[in-house]
Amino acid sequence: MTELQKMDPDWLVFHPAPKLPDFQLPKGAVDAHCHVFGPAAEFPFAPERKYTPCDAGKVELYALRDHLGFTRNVIVQATCHGNDNRAMMDACRSGGDLARGIASVRGDITEAEIREMHAAGVRGVRFNFVKRLVDDTPKEVFLAIANKIKHFGWHIVVYFEAQDLEEIEPFLKQLPTTVVVDHMGRPDVSKGVDHPDFQRFIQLMEDNTNIWSKVTCPERLSKQGPPYDDVVAYCAEIVARFPDRVLWGTDWPHPNMKSHMPDDGALVDFIPKIAPSKALQQQLLVDNPMRLYWA
């Protein structure tokens, strides 16, 4: 890592030795939300990034996959790499048919570039609205991208915070593809499942059958910390209502965690609390991601 790309002084590095999960994942389980960072010497971080992480490349990611008992990964482009998707695409190529990717792209992306990404395993783009992570992108630019990628059967992953949902909702409803919302739209879990903010999100999914949710990141949403019991009701509610439109992932290597670094094995043990039956676990971890990313 060059001096210029030295990790932030308060950066928390991923867990060095996660426990073996007590929960046994179903055969063929997909970690449908994870990232790679660099390594920076090979894949430098983007100049416009808002944070500089530790290196966390494909070698460590695939070792974690095998340790936890996952079969497949969906690698989501992290904002520290901007629109430079090389690290993510390289990891996807190395993963072969066991990896898929979600890219961040410019408005002027060409069809040839989309084809090249598709060949590497990319199946969607991410639109990020979280202000601490990215500079604002005009909605027209996002819509132009959406109209280009839809011909490839790709979908759109959106990341926003609960307080911004009302403003973004009309835009989400215009999107012409399947739309996957990261981390349930980041509810404030001190407010309760019945709070109008979370109910707005549920209603959005109720009214728009193309909208899916990742029931991810209890470690990010929790106010209490491990074992994240204050997040269970939120995830469980979404899984119970929309069992065929939910995904789960580790979020390894857990960018921008400040309170603590989760044990990825303990995160896997969270799954049966939010998807209590074998049938729900099979949908969440295998059937849904296979339909969206490997069909």
Ligand SMILES: O=C(O)/C=C(\CC(=O)C(=O)O)C(=O)O
């Ligand atoms: O890992 C996540 O999904 C969440 C992130 C980081 C992120 O999305 C990114 O850098 O692209 C966050 O809340 O800081």
